[in-house]
Amino acid sequence: MKYYLDIALLPDAEANLGFVWYKVYQQIHLALADNKIAENQSAIAVSFPDYGAKQFPLGDKLRLFADTQVQLEKININQWLSRLTDYTHVKPIKPTPEAISQYACFKRKQFKSNLLKEAARRAQYKGESLEEALAHFAHYEKESALPYINMTSLSMEDNSSPRNFKLFVALELFDKPQTGIFNCYGLSKNATVPWF
Secondary structure, three states: OOEEEEEEEOOOOOOOHHHHHHHHHHHHHHHHHHOOOEOOEEOOEEEOOOOOOOOOOOOOEEEEEEOOHHHHHHHOHHHHOHHHOOOEEEOOOEEOOOOOOOEEEEEEEOOOOOHHHHHHHHHHHHOOOHHHHHHHOHHHHHHOOOOEEEEEEOOOHHHOOOEEEEEEEEEEEEOOOOOOOEOOOOOOOOOOEEOO
16 A cells, blocks of 8 residues: 545534544445445555544544555545535545554454344353353453444345444554455455554
8 A cells, every 4th residue: 555645534513523434434435335446345445543542532534545646546535525525634645654664454343233132042042041141242342342433324235224333443453564355444354554
């Protein structure tokens, strides 16, 4: 990933940072899906440079990466964010710094939504008490404390209505770049982006 651009998120009294993330990331996802290179594959990756910030866990900046400047120009992110100009500031495309010592993998993490229901199912299947089954799922609550962005799924499978979900984002750091595929959320199971 040799080129990047930063998008600053600018909340105000009427729109908090969580709401701005929802609106911006929904547009980023649509832009990546519209410019995909294969089924659910994107040439553009995302990074959250302020991941883990105290005021808001994802911070207030989103970084897009690509192998070439042309790929970032082609996506035309200003057009996708045109309705959100009061809440965003898109900075010019720049070359990635050469002296990078760490690489970040941002991946989607999914959780079971109803732990009590899952525990009851497990208790019946395994012959455990409900308490034992709930203990099995205890780590899920800790993991679900990961930062997330509220999203709306616009896919209309079986004529279903749009559904809301939380896109949980996990970060894993590496000393060397890892290769892989980025999905249309700009995330990957194993591919990294420069961390700076």
